[in-house]
Amino acid sequence: MTEDGVVRALESALEAAPEDTGVRRHLLERLLSIGRPNDAVPHAHALLAAAPDDPDSLDLAISVFRAAGDGATADALQAGRDATTVARESADEPDVRRAMPVTGDDAILPVPDTADELLNKWDSSTAPEEVTFGELAASDITLDDIGGLDAVKRQLERSFLAPLRNPELAAAFRKSASGGLLLWGPPGCGKTFLARATAGEMGANFYNVGLADILDMWIGASERNLAAVFEAARRNAPCVLFFDEIDALGQKRSHLKHAAALRGVVNQLLSELDGVADENDGIFVLAATNHPWDVDEALLRPGRFDRRLLVLPPDEPARRAILDFHLRDRPATELDLSAVLQQTNGYSGADLAFIVESAVEQCLDESLDAGEVVSLTTAHLLDALEEVPSTVGPWLETARNHVMYSNKSGEYDELEAYLKANNGRGRRRPGFRP
Ligand SMILES: Nc1ncnc2c1ncn2[C@@H]1O[C@H](COP(=O)(O)OP(=O)(O)OP(=O)(O)O)[C@@H](O)[C@H]1O
């Protein structure tokens, strides 16, 4: 293909997927190499808008502005580039002092040698006044974007969204305006996605609590952070607190014989969830895990995460909805999904998303070769499917043992029914035998 043909193919690929920085970088490099830096300038602006602190993008943009004769912009970018490099290099340095509380002029403190020194530092470090929340609050996904999972969506609506939207009605029914719900199930089947959708429905009332918000190297500091999170939630009620991967925080205390610090975190979480009197009114707690068997049983008792929802791999209508969601806005011919749907029993939503991504990549390659947009076809999807095994199999293997050996109070009944119903069906990684 001629150089111009390549540029045209890249431009049309970009039209179909304007947020694809990889393609844009490719196009910039081409335009530079064939001596068309002025045509590259608008793309350099777009690249910087998408990834303003990415060193590779900065380097490329600097070359473009220099080649186009705009030395001033190139110099300004170079200064920013140098600052980013310094910041990154020092962030990469494994320096234990960086984890110390940093105060005022004393930017870098030495590691304390004695207990007294330690206690002094501890005294002068203060808990964050207001915890910064809400990474997920800006989510633009809503429950309508979730394929299938109707029962789960209904329960989320009933537990969180309806009481929040209609506080008077909840009060009239004396429905307690608080509670905890644990989403559990195999990886990639939409637990975090469901939480993002709940955030999309609720906007500012949804707080995503990350592990980094809580865990701290100081003994006692993690508990204090957790308390601060609940304090802030109480001030901002009604709201939903979301703990993803709760097994990392609320591990079985029997597993933590040698990790006293984490045991304290579990205890703190328990006492925060219990609250005093009605101080937790209006605080809904949502959590997700793919290792429910590692979660401390005490967290699952009434009043805490007493409602549990199993999020299973999608059934056929759900798979269709998931594929439709990920295929929307892609240049595609009339697709016949029936063969794909038949062959993806036992695939997770993430596996399906990956199949679509791989098929799209293939189309992009073909478009580059052909110099025009090649639409996505059923054959592309089937080819991609050949390469992508289900990732749910290994999880089901582990789950089977828990179902068989530790289903004492029937907590895994629903999973057991799923395992039985799916005996021998679906495509799995080699070695998976249900
Ligand atoms: N029901 C669904 N509808 C649409 N997309 C889905 C669905 N389930 C999963 N996906 C896709 O799969 C991706 C991964 O799902 P998600 O991160 O929610 O999995 P998870 O259950 O939280 O897994 P893990 O246990 O590994 O954290 C989502 O970002 C989404 O693209």
Ligand SMILES: [Mg+2]
């Ligand atoms: Mg997740």
